[in-house]
Amino acid sequence: MARWAVVERPDTLLLVTSPNDAYERACRWADLTNGLLLGAGQTLMGTSPEITANTFQAVMAAVYLGKRRPATLASDWPPAWRPVWQMIAPGRARDLDDTTRLQRAANKLRLDIAYEVESSGPNHQAVFVATAILTSSLLRDTVRVTGEATSGKTAARHKASRRMLDILASSGGEIPDDSHAVKRLVLAQQASILASDNPPIAAWTASRQFGLHLIQSPDELLAWAGQVDQHLQGQSSPQLVAGLTNAFRRARRLADTREPAIDAELLETLNAIAAVGEPAGLDRTITDRIVRLCQLFRCMGADEPDTDLAQLAREWDTLHRGRLTLNGPTPATMLTARERAVLDAAANTMVRSGGLATARVVDEHPLRVHFTGTTEPDVAHAYALWSAVTWSAVMRPVPGGVEVEIARPTIQLNDGPVSRAAFAALHHRPDPFRRRVADVLHDIKNHASASRQAASAVAATPADHHEQQADAYRHLERMQRLALSLTAVTSVPDVAARSEVDLGPFIRQYARDLLTRLPNRVGLDTPATDAAARAAIDERSLGLILDNLTANAVEAIARGGRIRMDWAVDEESAIIEVADDGPGIGADVVAALDSGARIRTTKQGGSGVGLLSVQSLLQRVGGQLACIPSPAGTKWHVRLPLTAATEETDE
Incomplete structure (x- = not known):
C-alpha cells in the first residue's frame, strides 16, 4: 500500500509508520473492533494488540483506495475523529522503533x-x-x-x-x-x-564508529584497538593494515583543529606581501614571518629519520657556538622529525632573543624541556604555530623562556592489525603539499632578500642607483607573483563553524560563471542532476578545487574542446566530475599525486602546487581526489562527504 502513496515508487522502500500501540488506541477509540468476526477464543479473550492495530490500518487502506489514492486524507477526515488523527499523525516527530x-x-x-x-x-x-x-x-x-x-x-x-x-x-x-x-x-x-577505496571517514567519525573519534586521544585509541583485535581473533592481512592506517590518518587530518592556524598565518603573510608597494616596505617583520613559515612547511613536508635527544644536543652545541648550553643529564629519547623541529624552533627562539640560553630536561614522562635565557623572547604568536606541527609536541611560554612538552602513548602496543594501524597513523607522513609550499616560500624569501639588498646598497653613480632600484622592483614583482600563486590555492576552513554547501545551486552557479571566463574555442557541458545534497565543505575551498581542475582542463584544450561537469550522490558522499576531451594527463603526474612526489608544472610561472592543494583541501574535510581512467582526455572525481542533514533527508 505504501508504494502507491509515493509519487515515484523506488525499488525498495523503507517505511517509518506509527507504532502499533498508536493504531491500537485509535481503533479502540473509534470502536471498530465491534465489527470484527471473531472466533470463540478471541471473543472470550479479546483481540490482541496486533489484530486491533491491523484492523485500523486495514480500514484506513480501504478508505485510501476508495478515494482513489489522494495526496492526503486530512481534508476528508471527519471532525469527530480529530483525536484519532492526533494519535496516528502527531505534529511532532516520532521516535524511531x-x-x-x-x-x-x-x-x-x-x-x-x-x-x-x-x-x-x-x-x-x-x-x-x-x-x-x-x-x-x-x-x-x-x-x-x-x-x-x-x-x-x-x-x-x-x-x-x-x-x-x-x-x-x-x-x-x-x-x-x-x-x-x-x-x-x-x-x-x-x-x-x-580499508576499501572510498571509506566514509567523515560520517563514521561524526557517528563515533570504529574508534575514529578517538584519534586525538592516543592512549584511548590504542586501548580500544587492543579490545577490537581480541574480537577479530587474528584476522589480518597487509592490505587490511595498510587500509586501516590510511583511514585513521584521514580521520586525524579531519579532526585536526590546530593546523589551520598555520594556513591562516600563511594567508596573512601572503596578503602582507601583496600589499607592499615598494622594496622599502619589505621590513624585517615580513621577512621573519616568511622564514618561520618556510621552516614550518619544510618540517611538515620533510621525510627525515628519527633523532636521539643526545645527538640533537651535540648539534646545538656546534650550531649555536656555545650560546646554548644543555644542563643536566640527557635521557636516551628518540625524537621524530617534527618533534625535533619543535625543539629546534624553541632553541632558535631563545638564541635569537639575545644573550646566552640554557636548556634543561625537567621531566622524562612526558618529556619536558625548558629553554631559558637572559632576554625574554617576544614571539608569542609562534607558540600556537609550532604546537600545530605535530600532535605529540606542544610549545608554550614559561617565565623567562619557553617549554616544549612531548607526550607519547603509554599503552603497550598490541600486535593485532587494528593496533598496528592505529599506532602507525599516529606517526606523521611527509605532506607533499607542505613540502612544495616550502619550496615556493624559499624562493619568495630569496627574492625578498635580493630586493632589500638591491634597494639599500650604496650606488657609485646615478646610473648604478637606477639599475639597483629597477632590480629591487623586479625581485619584488617576482616574489609577489609567487605569493599570488600560493594565495590562489590557500583556504583556511573555519573549524569553529559547520561548513556546508548545497551542491545543486552552487555547481550550477559556478558553471554559469565559468562560461563567462572560457575562451571562445572551449565549450562547457553543464550538470543536469537535480538530486538534493549538502556537502561538508566551505564554498571558498570548493571553489578553489574547481578553479584548479577547470584551469587545467582549459590549458589542455586551449586549441578547442569541451569541458564536462557533472555530479552524483551515493550513500555516503557526493562525487563531482570534471572532465575534458584533451590529450589526457601524464601518467607521471598521476603517479606523483598518488605517491606524494613533487609534481612538475607545465604552466609558465606556475608553482606546481595546484593538484597538491586540491588533494590537501579535500583531505581536511574527509574527501578524496581521483583520476579516473578515460578513453580520451582527463577525468577527475572529487569525492565529498555529505552532511548529516543530507543523510537524514535521504533516509
Whole structure:
C-alpha cells in the first residue's frame, strides 16, 4: 500500500509508520473492533494488540483506495475523529522503533537484515519469537540474535532488534558470551569498509564508529584497538593494515583543529606581501614571518629519520657556538622529525632573543624541556604555530623562556592489525603539499632578500642607483607573483563553524560563471542532476578545487574542446566530475599525486602546487581526489562527504 502513496515508487522502500500501540488506541477509540468476526477464543479473550492495530490500518487502506489514492486524507477526515488523527499523525516527530533503527544501522554498515518469526499456542493466545539475521555479502558471513517472546509479530521483531542494537552498542567487557559473533562480524565489516577505496571517514567519525573519534586521544585509541583485535581473533592481512592506517590518518587530518592556524598565518603573510608597494616596505617583520613559515612547511613536508635527544644536543652545541648550553643529564629519547623541529624552533627562539640560553630536561614522562635565557623572547604568536606541527609536541611560554612538552602513548602496543594501524597513523607522513609550499616560500624569501639588498646598497653613480632600484622592483614583482600563486590555492576552513554547501545551486552557479571566463574555442557541458545534497565543505575551498581542475582542463584544450561537469550522490558522499576531451594527463603526474612526489608544472610561472592543494583541501574535510581512467582526455572525481542533514533527508 505504501508504494502507491509515493509519487515515484523506488525499488525498495523503507517505511517509518506509527507504532502499533498508536493504531491500537485509535481503533479502540473509534470502536471498530465491534465489527470484527471473531472466533470463540478471541471473543472470550479479546483481540490482541496486533489484530486491533491491523484492523485500523486495514480500514484506513480501504478508505485510501476508495478515494482513489489522494495526496492526503486530512481534508476528508471527519471532525469527530480529530483525536484519532492526533494519535496516528502527531505534529511532532516520532521516535524511531527499534526495527527501523536497526535497519538504518545495517544500511550504514552495508549489512543485510532479515527476520524469522516463530509462533506457539492457539491463535487467540499466540506467542511470537523473532530472530534478527545480519548478513555480510562482503565477508560472506551471517549472525543471528533471538529476542524475547511476546504477543504480536511486530513486537517480536522489535524485541530481536532491541537485543541486536544493545549488542552493537556495548563495549568489550559488557558483551554476553553468546553474542561475540555479532560483535566480531560488525567489527570485521567495519574494518573491511574502512580499508576499501572510498571509506566514509567523515560520517563514521561524526557517528563515533570504529574508534575514529578517538584519534586525538592516543592512549584511548590504542586501548580500544587492543579490545577490537581480541574480537577479530587474528584476522589480518597487509592490505587490511595498510587500509586501516590510511583511514585513521584521514580521520586525524579531519579532526585536526590546530593546523589551520598555520594556513591562516600563511594567508596573512601572503596578503602582507601583496600589499607592499615598494622594496622599502619589505621590513624585517615580513621577512621573519616568511622564514618561520618556510621552516614550518619544510618540517611538515620533510621525510627525515628519527633523532636521539643526545645527538640533537651535540648539534646545538656546534650550531649555536656555545650560546646554548644543555644542563643536566640527557635521557636516551628518540625524537621524530617534527618533534625535533619543535625543539629546534624553541632553541632558535631563545638564541635569537639575545644573550646566552640554557636548556634543561625537567621531566622524562612526558618529556619536558625548558629553554631559558637572559632576554625574554617576544614571539608569542609562534607558540600556537609550532604546537600545530605535530600532535605529540606542544610549545608554550614559561617565565623567562619557553617549554616544549612531548607526550607519547603509554599503552603497550598490541600486535593485532587494528593496533598496528592505529599506532602507525599516529606517526606523521611527509605532506607533499607542505613540502612544495616550502619550496615556493624559499624562493619568495630569496627574492625578498635580493630586493632589500638591491634597494639599500650604496650606488657609485646615478646610473648604478637606477639599475639597483629597477632590480629591487623586479625581485619584488617576482616574489609577489609567487605569493599570488600560493594565495590562489590557500583556504583556511573555519573549524569553529559547520561548513556546508548545497551542491545543486552552487555547481550550477559556478558553471554559469565559468562560461563567462572560457575562451571562445572551449565549450562547457553543464550538470543536469537535480538530486538534493549538502556537502561538508566551505564554498571558498570548493571553489578553489574547481578553479584548479577547470584551469587545467582549459590549458589542455586551449586549441578547442569541451569541458564536462557533472555530479552524483551515493550513500555516503557526493562525487563531482570534471572532465575534458584533451590529450589526457601524464601518467607521471598521476603517479606523483598518488605517491606524494613533487609534481612538475607545465604552466609558465606556475608553482606546481595546484593538484597538491586540491588533494590537501579535500583531505581536511574527509574527501578524496581521483583520476579516473578515460578513453580520451582527463577525468577527475572529487569525492565529498555529505552532511548529516543530507543523510537524514535521504533516509
